[in-house]
Amino acid sequence: MTHLDEGQLHAYLDGEGTERDGWGRSEIETHLAECSACRARLEDQRRLRDRARAILGTAGPMAVSPPPxxxxxxxxxxxRERKLRIPPMTTL
Structure with a gap:
């Protein structure tokens, strides 16, 4: 059995349509219903995405804002001006 690649899993998880290599949304859903390995990988990716969203959702703004x-x-x-200045001559 051919498994879904990472790009297909991510596109499906993001709700995007994917027509790569003849795999549309309905074909992916059919495959996920039949393939426990791909279903487990999809759930792992979903948990990772949800954890990342939770962490990023609690992040505040940068403590130090960059200068204008x-x-x-x-x-x-x-x-640049400092580099162009001629150093003072020292007397002997």
């Missing part, structure tokens, strides 16, 4: 883009550009310009 203008500030980044100004900092880069200052660094």
């Amino acid at each position: 883009f203008d500030a980044v550009l100004q900092r880069a310009a200052r660094k």
